[in-house]
Amino acid sequence: MRYKIAIDSCGELLDEWKNDERFETVPLTLMVGAEQIIDDETFNQKEFLKKVADCPECPKSACPSPERYMKAYDCEAEHIYAVTLSSELSGSYNSALLGRNLLLEDHPEKKIHVFNSCSASVGQTLIAMKIQECEEAGMSFEEVVATVEHYIKGQHTFFVLENLDTLRKNGRLSKVKALVASALKIKPVMGSTDEGNICQLDQARGMNRAMIKMVEQIIEKTPDSEEKVLAISHCNCPARAQVLKEAFQERMKTGRIIVLDTAGVSSMYANDGGVIVAV
Known part of the structure; x- marks a missing residue:
C-alpha cells in the first residue's frame, strides 16, 4: 500500500x-449530557439531533487520543497522512502530532505528515x-506535502446555520448577538479565517x-473556480443542499461539485438545517 490517509x-x-x-476515520467523542457517543460508522444523525434538541446542556466533543492516531499510523503504507479539523477549534491536530511523534520513536523511518486543515467538515x-x-x-x-499545504492556504470554508444555539453555547457567537439574530430571523453568513478561526462575513x-x-461571497472569493472542486455538506436538509448546488452550477464554473451529509462533529455544530461549503 503506497499511501494511507487518516481523517x-x-x-x-x-x-x-x-x-x-x-x-480511515479517527473518531472524536460527542457528549450530550451524560451520554458519550463515538463518532464512527455507527453514528445516527437523526437520533443525535433529537438528543441534542431534548438536552438542556450544550453538546460537546472530545478529540481522539494520541494513541488512537498512533494506531492509525501503524500500517504498511509508505506515505501516511492525517487531516484534522482546524487547530483553532479542536485539540485534534495536536493529538495527531503527538501520535506521530510516538510512532516515530520506534519507527523513525516512517514518513508521516499531519495537515492542519484550518477548516472543518468538507474542507x-x-x-x-x-x-x-x-x-x-x-x-x-x-511533493505531496508541499502541494497540499499550498492548497490549504488557498482554500475557503463558508456556512449558514438554521439554529445558532450550539455556536452560542460553545462561545463562538455572543449570547446577545445570537438572541437578536434569532428574534429577527437574521442568519449570519460565516466563514473561516486564514488561521482557521470562525468569522462572520455577512x-x-x-x-x-x-444562502x-x-x-x-463564494463567487467573489473564488476567481479560478473552473479549476476547483466545490463541496457542500448539509445537516438533514438535502433539498437545501440541492438548491445550493444548482445555484453554483448556474452562476459559476467549477471542476466538480460534491454533496455529502454531515458526520457527527459537523452535525453537532451545523445543527439541524445547517449547510457548509468548501472550495
Whole structure:
C-alpha cells in the first residue's frame, strides 16, 4: 500500500473511501449530557439531533487520543497522512502530532505528515481528495506535502446555520448577538479565517437570503473556480443542499461539485438545517 490517509471524524468521507483500506476515520467523542457517543460508522444523525434538541446542556466533543492516531499510523503504507479539523477549534491536530511523534520513536523511518486543515467538515474532505490526487499522480512524499499545504492556504470554508444555539453555547457567537439574530430571523453568513478561526462575513433575514449571500461571497472569493472542486455538506436538509448546488452550477464554473451529509462533529455544530461549503 503506497499511501494511507487518516481523517478525523469532523471530515466527511466519500462513499468510495468507506471500504478502501487507504482511508480511515479517527473518531472524536460527542457528549450530550451524560451520554458519550463515538463518532464512527455507527453514528445516527437523526437520533443525535433529537438528543441534542431534548438536552438542556450544550453538546460537546472530545478529540481522539494520541494513541488512537498512533494506531492509525501503524500500517504498511509508505506515505501516511492525517487531516484534522482546524487547530483553532479542536485539540485534534495536536493529538495527531503527538501520535506521530510516538510512532516515530520506534519507527523513525516512517514518513508521516499531519495537515492542519484550518477548516472543518468538507474542507477536510477536499484536502484528502487533493492528497489522493497527488499520490495517484506519482508525486514523492515531499511533493505531496508541499502541494497540499499550498492548497490549504488557498482554500475557503463558508456556512449558514438554521439554529445558532450550539455556536452560542460553545462561545463562538455572543449570547446577545445570537438572541437578536434569532428574534429577527437574521442568519449570519460565516466563514473561516486564514488561521482557521470562525468569522462572520455577512448576514441576511431568512435562510434563503443568507444562502444567496453565501453564494455571492463564494463567487467573489473564488476567481479560478473552473479549476476547483466545490463541496457542500448539509445537516438533514438535502433539498437545501440541492438548491445550493444548482445555484453554483448556474452562476459559476467549477471542476466538480460534491454533496455529502454531515458526520457527527459537523452535525453537532451545523445543527439541524445547517449547510457548509468548501472550495
